[in-house]
Amino acid sequence: MNRTLNIALAQLNWLVGDIEGNCERMLQEAKAQQLQGADLILFSELALTGYPPEDLLFRPDFYQRCSKQLDRLKDASQNIAIVVGHPCWQNEKCYNALSFFWQGQLVAQYFKQQLPNYGVFDEKRYFHSANETCVIPFKGYKLGFLICEDVWFNEPVDAIKAKGADVLIIINASPYNREKPHIRSTLLKSHCQRTQLPIVYLNQVGGQDELIFDGGSKVFNGKGEITHYLAQFAEQVLQCKFNDDEPLPVTNSAKILSPIAQVYEALVMAIRDYINKNRFSGVILGLSGGIDSALTLAIAVDALGKDKVQAVMMPFKYTAEMSIHDAKEQATLLDIKLVIISIEAMYDAFMAGLSPLFNGMAPDTTEENLQARCRAIILMAISNKHRRLVLTTSNKSESTVGYTTLYGDMAGGFAVLKDVPKMLVFELAKYRNTISPIIPQRVIERQPSAELAPGQLDQDNLPPYLVLDAILEGYVEQDKSVSELVAAGFDEVTVRKVIKLVDVNEYKRRQAPIGPRVTMRNFNKDRRYPITSAFGRKNW
Incomplete structure (x- = not known):
């Protein structure tokens, strides 16, 4: 039968x-x-x-x-x-x-x-x-x-x-x-x-x-x-x-996405479901003219549509003109409204209030972090008033080594690129532009900068991202030791510097918003390290 x-x-x-x-x-x-x-x-x-x-x-x-x-x-x-x-x-x-x-x-x-x-x-x-x-x-x-x-x-x-x-x-x-x-x-x-x-x-x-x-x-x-x-x-x-x-026939098989397309679609779905399932009315993010915020904006618009996405450019005296131009260009390409609010008056007011405590002290990262916190205040105020969730834009490489500002660019409700290393950010931006050119090419090609100090570049403080990401993958995702990383060809001084940055910033990462998991080991449930720990100090 x-x-x-x-x-x-x-x-x-x-x-x-x-x-x-x-x-x-x-x-x-x-x-x-x-x-x-x-x-x-x-x-x-x-x-x-x-x-x-x-x-x-x-x-x-x-x-x-x-x-x-x-x-x-x-x-x-x-x-x-x-x-x-x-x-x-x-x-x-x-x-x-x-x-x-x-x-x-x-x-x-x-x-x-x-x-x-x-x-x-x-x-x-x-x-x-x-x-x-x-x-x-x-x-x-x-x-x-x-x-x-x-x-x-x-x-x-x-x-x-x-x-x-x-x-x-x-x-x-x-x-x-x-x-x-x-x-x-x-x-x-x-x-x-x-x-x-x-x-x-x-x-x-x-x-x-x-x-x-x-x-x-x-x-x-x-x-x-x-x-x-x-x-x-x-x-x-x-x-x-x-x-x-008859044998099972091949019927109605779906298109198999390329690996980079899979990551992109995963991030799109993550934003869409987090916003819609939690009944947020939309999202807001700071658009800096850099690649991280540009990619985050592209993903958000693809996930939610342009009407549910608000971008805010918050320039300061260190913001390059090309950053403002590129942010405006991307907003035009995506057909979204870009609000521009300078942080100079707010920053000056804070510095005036703090001057009795800072008198005679040389500028350092305090002033840089204050800029990021001014921007966070603006975004959170708009978020409260318009009932839109703030998307943070830091990538995994930055957050892993603490190259972010607590209560500044870390302030928000969903970290889209939390598990996306910097080199993958570049790949994703290039991939998205093959579908339609919505990220200005200069944003992809220019050297990364936080623009918190004159002429500042990320590589003034960090190894080149190609090197940094490889060390981080070995240390964080594969549990490799200093000796194993050095044996793999990395400079020992660089390895020890990176490992120290990873270890001392556990307290900071623990306070970051959640974000979608796309690698083998993320910084939420995959990797549960104690904040207070002396285990890694011998590696510094």
């Missing part, structure tokens, strides 16, 4: 805590896909609550609301099977679970076996692990189920194969970083080739605070070939039909 099975992959953007809203979306999609011939619809890991719900899982009313909505999904499964990820409480233990509903009944539940507890993940804080294998007979097929981290180990996959599964289905909430899409595909392909099982891999999509979920769900045949590929950084629902009489 010929078997057929039509599975709908619902790659959707969930809102954490909106249990009722998420459920309603599932009910709508299930009905729509049933009308289009689907036998089974898949929703992602913890889709009911959104991922990650964090300490909401400790609230009794959170559990109660989940239970009510699971009953609605069960009732809706009369004519289409529904698989949904959700938290499940049993015997005073909480599990990361999936439920298989069919014909108004709970057919089976599966509890996640492998709980990630590294980097951005804290699942052992909330969940208990299980060890039961889940294979469900449905429409003549034996469907094996896993949840996200399970598939990063051979044992759960092998157990599915041993129980006679025909298809392996994995629901996920797998966050993005620059390396992750390739790593995932390589892993899944190896499982297919090892077990000869086709794999249906469903990921969620969307921004959640600093996390970005890139979608990119896919279906592999038993040879490890991708037969279906859903869009990256966009919602999509796609049906995949299994049929004994």
